Amino acid sequence: MSVTTEDIGEEAGGDGLSLGHLTESLQKAISWKLSDPGISISELMPLEGGSSRLTFSFMANSESGMDSKLVLRMDPPGVTRPGSLVTEANLMLAALDAGAPVPRVIMTSDDESILGAPFVIMEFVEGISNPRSILRDPALEKLRPNLAGMLGQALGKIHSIPLEAAPGLVQIDLVTQLRNQLDLLGEQRPVLELAMRVLEQTKPKTMGTTVVHGDFRNGNFIVANDGVRAIIDWELSHIGDPLEDLGWLCVRTWRFNGPGPVGGFGAYNQLIFAYEHASGRVFDRVLLRWWELACTLRWAVMSLMQAQAFLQGTHRSLDKALLGRRVCEVEWDILALLNSIKK
Amino acid sequence: MSLSDAPPVNELINAVMEYIQTEVVPDALGEKKRLATIAYSVLAVVDREYTMGYKLNTDYAKLLASVGVTSEEELAAKIRNSEVDINSADLKKALRQITTMKLMIASPAFLERARKEAEAAQKRQASKAENQDG
Numbered sequence: 001m002s003v004t005t006e007d008i009g010e011e012a013g014g015d016g017l018s019l020g021h022l023t024e025s026l027q028k029a030i031s032w033k034l035s036d037p038g039i040s041i042s043e044l045m046p047l048e049g050g051s052s053r054l055t056f057s058f059m060a061n062s063e064s065g066m067d068s069k070l071v072l073r074m075d076p077p078g079v080t081r082p083g084s085l086v087t088e089a090n091l092m093l094a095a096l097d098a099g100a101p102v103p104r105v106i107m108t109s110d111d112e113s114i115l116g117a118p119f120v121i122m123e124f125v126e127g128i129s130n131p132r133s134i135l136r137d138p139a140l141e142k143l144r145p146n147l148a149g150m151l152g153q154a155l156g157k158i159h160s161i162p163l164e165a166a167p168g169l170v171q172i173d174l175v176t177q178l179r180n181q182l183d184l185l186g187e188q189r190p191v192l193e194l195a196m197r198v199l200e201q202t203k204p205k206t207m208g209t210t211v212v213h214g215d216f217r218n219g220n221f222i223v224a225n226d227g228v229r230a231i232i233d234w235e236l237s238h239i240g241d242p243l244e245d246l247g248w249l250c251v252r253t254w255r256f257n258g259p260g261p262v263g264g265f266g267a268y269n270q271l272i273f274a275y276e277h278a279s280g281r282v283f284d285r286v287l288l289r290w291w292e293l294a295c296t297l298r299w300a301v302m303s304l305m306q307a308q309a310f311l312q313g314t315h316r317s318l319d320k321a322l323l324g325r326r327v328c329e330v331e332w333d334i335l336a337l338l339n340s341i342k343k
Numbered sequence: 344m345s346l347s348d349a350p351p352v353n354e355l356i357n358a359v360m361e362y363i364q365t366e367v368v369p370d371a372l373g374e375k376k377r378l379a380t381i382a383y384s385v386l387a388v389v390d391r392e393y394t395m396g397y398k399l400n401t402d403y404a405k406l407l408a409s410v411g412v413t414s415e416e417e418l419a420a421k422i423r424n425s426e427v428d429i430n431s432a433d434l435k436k437a438l439r440q441i442t443t444m445k446l447m448i449a450s451p452a453f454l455e456r457a458r459k460e461a462e463a464a465q466k467r468q469a470s471k472a473e474n475q476d477g
Contacts, residue, residue, distance in 0.1 A: 326450060328445035
């Protein structure tokens with residue numbers, strides 16, 4: 001799957017990220033990949049998204065009139081993470097094989113001389129991904145009551161990906177990771193320490209060791225009224241306990257003020273029934289609350305990291321500044337969840 | 344008594360907030376609109392901290408004293424080192440109150456929503472218990 005500059009024949013990339021330059025480099029790369037020198041690239045434009053990666057959409061037009069809308073995802077030149085995007089692309093291919101809805105990967109490479117940074121090119125999936133639209137758009141009226149169940153099914157498929165089909169993923173024990181991250185941040189906050197202690201004392205037996213999407217939440221799926229078209233943003237994928245993905249989907253922040261505990265649109269039982277049916281894993285409902293608490297703590301830690309990036313000047317942005325002040329929202333949720341964990 | 348002349352700080356902050364709300368947000372599009380709205384929210388935090396911060400800080404010190412500490416860092420260390428009973432009702436009450444006060448400055452809309460949700464959940468719980476008793 002992965003290509004090198006040698007394959008393409010000449011250096012096509014550059015350090016600059018002018019859209020014109022990128023269009024030229026893309027044209028060479030896609031022409032090589034599709035063995036069609038007549039391919040032209042047009043309408044290259046950045047897509048919005050909160051990811052640390054750059055995302056663009058563009059048209060690949062062939063002389064025969066076959067036009068395809070594609071998506072380019074790449075590391076920002078200068079802050080590349082070699083291996084990471086290729087791992088992500090391979091995982092998306094494995095997810096497709098497992099029957100999960102994912103965009104079809106066309107091409108990926110770590111070779112920075114092609115586009116200036118590691119990248120993946122995939123098909124553009126039409127649909128709605130904005131979380132607030134997913135909650136309120138009248139065009140999705142038919143979908144909303146069934147969405148939690150559909151996501152449970154998709155998770156069942158993602159968690160069935162054979163580990164050997166997803167090389168390069170790191171195994172993460174969430175509680176250990178959170179402890180290390182809190183220590184590294186040097187943040188001493190009583191509510192977070194309380195959550196940490198309760199999680200350590202009540203840690204359940206693992207539900208298995210599977211691929212974990214790692215950011216399976218409202219905002220990272222593309223839907224239409226007829227169903228879930230694609231699960232996107234595989235950047236935080238790792239190996240771990242499958243229930244982590246279910247817990248993360250239920251974190252209150254990702255409900256965007258919607259009434260349902262699952263992503264703002266669904267009920268716990270809808271998600272659990274569909275997941276149990278698809279995966280064959282049956283579990284006590286209280287276990288999901290434990291994971292919801294662990295994942296809520298995860299969001300508090302991630303918010304603190306972003307606030308620290310603002311404070312240290314590595315990423316000055318209004319969003320990150322405000323996130324620091326909003327950690328108390330997550331702490332409120334943690335205190336509420338602590339009451340529902342068995343001691 | 345203050346060295347600075349009028350208008351006072353909160354009036355200045357409010358003037359910028361009004362400008363963002365009436366002049367910037369309506370004409371901005373996409374990302375610029377989103378960021379202008381966030382800029383407004385950031386100033387609203389500053390405004391509330393300026394207005395309520397002094398009083399809340401005094402209450403905050405009293406709450407910390409009620410659980411035998413002088414700072415949140417000290418309390419966090421005690422929780423981590425098992426020097427306090429993590430199931431203590433007093434501890435949970437103090438943490439809930441501290442979090443509430445932080446939210447009063449940082450996110451009063453969240454606080455209002457969360458309180459309503461908690462009340463509704465309590466009512467559901469109570470009626471469930473009543474049904475079981477009956």
